[in-house]
Amino acid sequence: MPDSILFDPGQTKLREQSKATLKKIAGILKTDISNEMVRIEGHTDSDPIQKQKDKYPSNWELSTARANSVLHYLVDECGISPTRVYVAGFGQFQPISDNKTKAGKAQNRRVEFVIISGGG
Template sequence: MSKKNKRHQEHEEHPDESWLLPYSDLMTLLLAMFIVLFGMSNVDSQKFRELSEAFNSVLTGGHGVLDQTSMNSNTKTSNEDISKAASELITKKTTDMMRKKEQENLEALKKQLDDYIKQNGLTNDLDTKLNQSQLMITIRDNALFPSGEADVKPDARILAKAISNMLQQFPDYEVIVSGHTDNIPISNREFPSNWDLSSVRALNFMKILLLNDQLDPKKFSAIGYGEYHPVSPNDTNVGRALNRRVEVSIIRKYLDPATPQLGVTSAHE
């Protein structure tokens, strides 16, 4: 046998291993992705160990990318677990960022409202409160309506316009306008009950807010609660005056599941 043929045969005995380079690059990228995802969120040590074991199983479970027989059911499950965990981590991180941004937005809106209240001497008539469910604006009924009526006072229209101008900065939020009364029964031709009075008051005030065409009516709703959600005992004039009110609630979109949520109508209770 000639030396040329002998060298040719020896060369053919070695398989082509050029695929190893892209394979190693792929494994490096996967490892980098795993480290980045882990760094994006704090997970408990147990979950980290499970992910590490699953990831190691993927890296060491087979003898080559072309050896399909090495992909057993455990490796497939590990792949699914990693994909699911990565998706959950990214979703949690995104939600946390959006919740933080929402908090900043609502705090900014509250400050605007508080500044307006102070500048216009309305501290006895309006109040704001930010909690884990909503930003609530409480307006005493005497600032909006004549006693026992539901037509908004002309001066109160200026207030409604100011509130609507602030709300238009946050057009994606759901807004609930709710009416409340004290427990003294009302019965006349226009309002057979406190339910009717509170409902019409909420509706009328909401309609004035929506004169601002920058607001989306689909985001607004009006509710009448009558006397059934008091914030103060009804056994004094002061208590009854506090219960007669209209509340404008800007509802959070990103609620913290770890925090007990307050009901929309119970923020004062």
């Protein structure tokens, strides 16, 4: 999911508009793949943290904090079992597009859900 759906720029608090989408994902996790582990991955572009450097010294911390926000919403508000989910923060180190353009950076700022078959 692109970060623009989930978060305001540079933030880790979920946007209200994103919660309906996350509820739909939770429904799928509860029914279609109810026994699988889910890794929630945070990714960023390559721009260094500027405004909240005291809170997020690097993109690793920002990407992990965003993934944690999604995890907590799924567990606390949607009833996903905490034994089925975990987070990973990759910062800018797994881009899917070129960080030299605005469009590329937008694609790299994302949260991904990885389904782990076999429970781990």
